[in-house]
Amino acid sequence: MTTVAAYAAPAAKAPLERTTIERRPVGEFDVLIDIKFAGICHSDIHQAREGWGEAIFPMVPGHEIAGIVSEVGPGVTKFAVGDRVGVGCMVDSCRECENCLAGLEQYCLNGNVGTYNAVGKDGETTYGGYSQKVVVDENFVVRVPDGLSLDVAAPLLCAGITTYSPLRHWNAGPGKKVAILGMGGLGHMGVKIAHALGAEVTVLSQSLRKKDEGLRLGADHYYATSDEQTFKDLRGSFDLILSTVSAPLDLGAFLSLLKTDGAFVNVGAPEEPVKLNLFSVISGRKTLAGSGIGGIRETQEMLDFCAEHGFGAEIELIRADQINEAYERVLASDVRFRFVIDTATI
Numbered sequence: 001m002t003t004v005a006a007y008a009a010p011a012a013k014a015p016l017e018r019t020t021i022e023r024r025p026v027g028e029f030d031v032l033i034d035i036k037f038a039g040i041c042h043s044d045i046h047q048a049r050e051g052w053g054e055a056i057f058p059m060v061p062g063h064e065i066a067g068i069v070s071e072v073g074p075g076v077t078k079f080a081v082g083d084r085v086g087v088g089c090m091v092d093s094c095r096e097c098e099n100c101l102a103g104l105e106q107y108c109l110n111g112n113v114g115t116y117n118a119v120g121k122d123g124e125t126t127y128g129g130y131s132q133k134v135v136v137d138e139n140f141v142v143r144v145p146d147g148l149s150l151d152v153a154a155p156l157l158c159a160g161i162t163t164y165s166p167l168r169h170w171n172a173g174p175g176k177k178v179a180i181l182g183m184g185g186l187g188h189m190g191v192k193i194a195h196a197l198g199a200e201v202t203v204l205s206q207s208l209r210k211k212d213e214g215l216r217l218g219a220d221h222y223y224a225t226s227d228e229q230t231f232k233d234l235r236g237s238f239d240l241i242l243s244t245v246s247a248p249l250d251l252g253a254f255l256s257l258l259k260t261d262g263a264f265v266n267v268g269a270p271e272e273p274v275k276l277n278l279f280s281v282i283s284g285r286k287t288l289a290g291s292g293i294g295g296i297r298e299t300q301e302m303l304d305f306c307a308e309h310g311f312g313a314e315i316e317l318i319r320a321d322q323i324n325e326a327y328e329r330v331l332a333s334d335v336r337f338r339f340v341i342d343t344a345t346i
Contacts, residue, residue: 152312
């Protein structure tokens with residue numbers, strides 16, 4: 001076992017504090033990673049505050065991990081010491097079910113093992129990236145391409161793949177009109193990726209506060225959802241709307257913005273149930289869907305895609321002792337666009 005410094009929430013809704021945790025010994029197929037950067041995802045806050053249900057404490061959040069391999073097990077074939085790597089939202093799955101065999105480990109029928117707030121096959125609680133080191137099976141590690149610096153690559157392990165996967169699945173590309181709902185950590189990556197895929201991209205945000213940045217990142221159009229005229233002007237406009245918002249929405253109003261056969265896909269996960277009049281989907285043969293992260297193969301594909309197009313996340317680098325302040329700023333939408341912890345400061 002290796003003792004490493006980390007930041008943990010000792011209990012639900014409690015401020016995170018510096019502590020130490022134990023990492024397991026490097027097994028035959030394990031990779032030991034010196035974590036260099038860890039992104040702060042809104043889902044870290046949901047879980048640390050038990051917004052999505054009962055959680056495991058103490059909790060070390062963090063599933064946007066970028067670092068350097070410092071040791072490998074004797075059976076490891078995919079990585080070597082010194083490699084630049086990343087770890088996302090899961091660190092294991094059953095590897096045997098239909099979905100795992102299809103490269104859809106995120107939808108493992110027996111439940112994947114979360115990078116934190118989960119219990120591994122060894123019965124031990126998993127701890128995430130707000131720490132100095134992590135041990136992960138090589139099959140759940142991805143390679144960070146040389147064209148991406150580790151700090152801007154870290155948020156791609158959640159925010160990048162969470163938007164890339166549905167944009168690819170619903171065929172965002174040339175000739176398609178795509179709206180990104182929300183201009184935060186996920187939304188800004190959705191804009192970049194949809195633009196790089198060749199779609200015509202519209203941002204739908206509560207206000208026009210971030211309009212200049214949205215256009216700079218690749219949006220063709222930018223509208224405020226607080227303006228009722230937006231819903232009149234854009235009625236029947238979009239092939240795909242990707243919602244990154246984690247607050248309850250008037251789904252009927254947004255479904256009215258879809259073309260016939262359009263899809264409204266949720267990647268933001270509100271803590272409360274939402275209401276829906278089913279005529280909103282019956283009229284126009286519309287699809288209301290959801291999407292979670294991506295499999296390991298697709299996550300690697302996403303990293304390579306971002307490197308090929310020359311972009312990572314837009315980040316604000318912080319010290320570990322700023323985590324609690326960062327949480328409050330995320331909740332206040334006061335970040336451009338992803339906080340990343342410099343783990344050397346833990």
